[in-house]
Amino acid sequence: xxxxxxxxxxxxxxxxxxxxxxxxxxxxxxxxxxxxxxxxxxxxxxxxxxxxxxxxxxxxxxxxxxxxxxxxxxxxxxxxxxxxxxxxxxxxxxxxxxxxxxxxxxxxxxxxxxxxxxxxxxxxxxxxxxxxxxxxxxxxxxxxxxxxxxxxxxxxxxxxxxxxxxxxxxxxxxxxxxxxxxxxxxxxxxxxxxxxxxxxxxxxxxxxxxxxxxxxxxxxxxxxxxxxxxxxxxxxxxx
Amino acid sequence: xxxxxxxxxxxxxxxxxxxxxxxxxxxxxxxxxxxxxxxxxxxxxxxxxxxxxxxxxxxxxxxxxxxxxxxxxxxxxxxxxxxxxxxxxxxxxxxxxxxxxxxxxxxxxxxxxxxxxxxxxxxxxxxxxxxxxxxxxxxxxxxxxxxxxxxxxxxxxxxxxxxxxxxxxxxxxxxxxxxxxxxxxxxxxxxxxxxxxxxxxxxxxxxxxxxxxxxxxxxxxxxxxxxxxxxxxxxxxxxxxxxxxxxxxxxxxxxxxxxxxxxxxxxxxxxxxxxxxxxxxxxxxxxxxxxxxxxxxxxxxxxxxxxxxxxxxxxxxxxxxxxxxxxxxxxxxxxxxxxxxxxxxxxxxxxxxxxxxxxxxxxxxxxxxxxxxxxxxxxxxxxxxxxxxxxxxxxxxxx
Numbered sequence: 039x040x041x042x043x044x045x046x047x048x049x050x051x052x053x054x055x056x057x058x059x060x061x062x063x064x065x066x067x068x069x070x071x072x073x074x075x076x077x078x079x080x081x082x083x084x085x086x087x088x089x090x091x092x093x094x095x096x097x098x099x100x101x102x103x104x105x106x107x108x109x110x111x112x113x114x115x116x117x118x119x120x121x122x123x124x125x126x127x128x129x130x131x132x133x134x135x136x137x138x139x140x141x142x143x144x145x146x147x148x149x150x151x152x153x154x155x156x157x158x159x160x161x162x163x164x165x166x167x168x169x170x171x172x173x174x175x176x177x178x179x180x181x182x183x184x185x186x187x188x189x190x191x192x193x194x195x196x197x198x199x200x201x202x203x204x205x206x207x208x209x210x211x212x213x214x215x216x217x218x219x220x221x222x223x224x225x226x227x228x229x230x231x232x233x234x235x236x237x238x239x240x241x242x243x244x245x246x247x248x249x250x251x252x253x254x255x256x257x258x259x260x261x262x263x264x265x266x267x268x269x270x271x272x273x274x275x276x277x
Numbered sequence: 278x279x280x281x282x283x284x285x286x287x288x289x290x291x292x293x294x295x296x297x298x299x300x301x302x303x304x305x306x307x308x309x310x311x312x313x314x315x316x317x318x319x320x321x322x323x324x325x326x327x328x329x330x331x332x333x334x335x336x337x338x339x340x341x342x343x344x345x346x347x348x349x350x351x352x353x354x355x356x357x358x359x360x361x362x363x364x365x366x367x368x369x370x371x372x373x374x375x376x377x378x379x380x381x382x383x384x385x386x387x388x389x390x391x392x393x394x395x396x397x398x399x400x401x402x403x404x405x406x407x408x409x410x411x412x413x414x415x416x417x418x419x420x421x422x423x424x425x426x427x428x429x430x431x432x433x434x435x436x437x438x439x440x441x442x443x444x445x446x447x448x449x450x451x452x453x454x455x456x457x458x459x460x461x462x463x464x465x466x467x468x469x470x471x472x473x474x475x476x477x478x479x480x481x482x483x484x485x486x487x488x489x490x491x492x493x494x495x496x497x498x499x500x501x502x503x504x505x506x507x508x509x510x511x512x513x514x515x516x517x518x519x520x521x522x523x524x525x526x527x528x529x530x531x532x533x534x535x536x537x538x539x540x541x542x543x544x545x546x547x548x549x550x551x552x553x554x555x556x557x558x559x560x561x562x563x564x565x566x567x568x569x570x571x572x573x574x575x576x577x578x579x580x581x582x583x584x585x586x587x588x589x590x591x592x593x594x595x596x597x598x599x600x601x602x603x604x605x606x607x608x609x610x611x612x613x614x615x616x617x618x619x620x621x622x623x624x625x626x627x628x629x630x631x632x633x634x635x636x637x638x639x640x641x642x643x644x645x646x647x648x649x650x651x652x653x654x655x656x657x658x659x660x661x662x663x664x665x666x667x668x669x670x671x672x673x674x675x676x
Contacts, residue, residue, distance in 0.1 A: 116592040117590065119588060120589065125588050131585045131588075144585075148589060148595055196590070
């Protein structure tokens with residue numbers, strides 16, 4: 039799904055070159071659940087920005103779904119984001135004045151999704167994340183966990199193959215965080231490729247593989263031997 | 278994104294900040310209203326001239342003493358060399374079958390019992406006047422030849438004078454005091470309304486001979502001359518010029534047609550046009566800058582939203598069009614408010630002034646709305662480009 043080779047990203051700040059990524063190579067197979075960990079400043083965000091087609095590398099190649107994207111134009115990248123990538127942010131990034139339903143429908147504005155099916159699709163997605171009774175609520179009428187579930191429904195609008203989650207539970211309590219993780223696990227189970235960026239080891243253990251970054255290079259990769267399952271943890275807590 | 282979707286998003290944005298949107302559109306609203314009123318003024322004025330020339334008859338010309346026609350029309354001519362003998366000479370020597378009405382204007386105060394009214398124009402003239410101006414009394418009679426021959430103190434009053442001095446009852450035969458002397462009312466003139474802010478009904482007509490004695494002069498303010506047919510007006514005026522040149526220096530009189538005189542007076546209206554034009558221009562400029570300012574604020578406020586829209590697939594043209602259409606819509610709404618203001622303004626002013634056409638032409642409305650759209654487009658481009666070019670990563674991180 040994602041193939042990164044010799045990725046280098048250098049920022050130029052006031053004439054000084056600051057390398058953020060110094061030759062990263064990694065592969066994420068279709069349907070994988072990968073966690074990326076590392077201290078702040080290690081290049082996690084930069085890597086995520088490039089993989090999510092928001093930014094372009096200084097050098098190296100990035101393949102998403104078999105397509106080389108590192109030399110694409112901004113308009114081509116936008117089209118790719120619309121079709122291939124779903125975003126889940128730490129701070130949700132919902133439109134404050136729009137209802138949950140309108141927020142989920144936002145990506146349709148920039149895609150060719152058939153007009154007459156948009157609303158039905160958004161309702162279906164809100165049901166999927168368990169918010170069918172919150173469709174006309176605005177973000178400030180929803181709890182943090184509910185807001186993040188709206189954001190996940192939005193990420194799924196155009197049925198992308200890749201879901202990028204950047205600290206998705208960072209602003210949530212542990213219970214709501216577990217619910218979000220359970221939702222991501224379920225998505226992964228249904229075939230989505232998940233890339234989770236976190237600095238918490240506990241959360242990373244929900245993934246099948248953890249990639250550690252430090253100072254812009256891959257420190258090590260590690261398969262998770264005892265994977266945690268949020269769904270059963272939730273069930274256990276309920277008992 | 279379709280145009281309908283863009284419009285809907287823009288409308289939602291405008292509606293979400295109603296007060297700010299309303300204040301922002303105010304400048305454009307005033308500018309658009311000024312444009313519409315401006316066109317109404319010029320159209321109203323030209324209609325007024327056409328109407329008056331038709332009403333007075335296009336077979337009328339006037340002889341004015343030297344000096345400006347506008348001043349003469351107001352009855353405040355400079356020292357006039359124009360005398361009754363010149364009117365007589367003109368009547369005798371012209372080859373056209375003319376009617377001549379010499380006139381002396383003088384401001385007076387009228388008193389009846391305890392009622393009095395100042396600033397009335399006393400018009401000393403001859404019986405011909407009624408026919409020359411095609412203006413007749415609705416009650417009583419106009420001045421007669423015998424009134425002039427005997428220097429009688431009789432007066433024919435306008436309706437404004439009538440309503441100011443008499444609350445009720447018959448006015449014919451009543452005595453009023455004019456410049457300290459008693460005058461008997463013999464007629465009331467038909468109402469003519471206003472001509473360029475001058476109330477034609479605020480006049481009192483007295484015999485020319487009486488006026489000359491009363492005001493201690495033998496001058497004239499102007500001479501009205503009526504020729505039989507409109508086609509005769511140009512040759513008749515040329516002839517009058519020739520005849521009077523024999524008796525008066527060339528800078529002591531002017532021969533003008535009714536139409537020419539109205540056009541001269543109309544130049545006063547040009548001041549209004551320039552003034553309204555300036556208001557329109559400045560309001561639209563300031564309104565446009567206001568829209569640009571608010572749009573820049575809006576782009577800054579919505580930086581995160583812009584970042585998110587880009588993240589979910591919005592391309593630069595999408596955001597450009599979204600913000601541009603928002604600016605245009607804001608400006609257009611201002612234009613619509615301006616149209617409403619103009620209707621309100623024109624309606625209320627039209628009742629008080631003849632300068633304004635009571636009706637607003639669709640052309641004026643279309644032009645004002647066109648200008649508002651142009652202003653929104655021009656001043657919306659910069660903020661829209663700014664929004665479209667935001668870096669999505671920076672924008673998402675924006676606090």
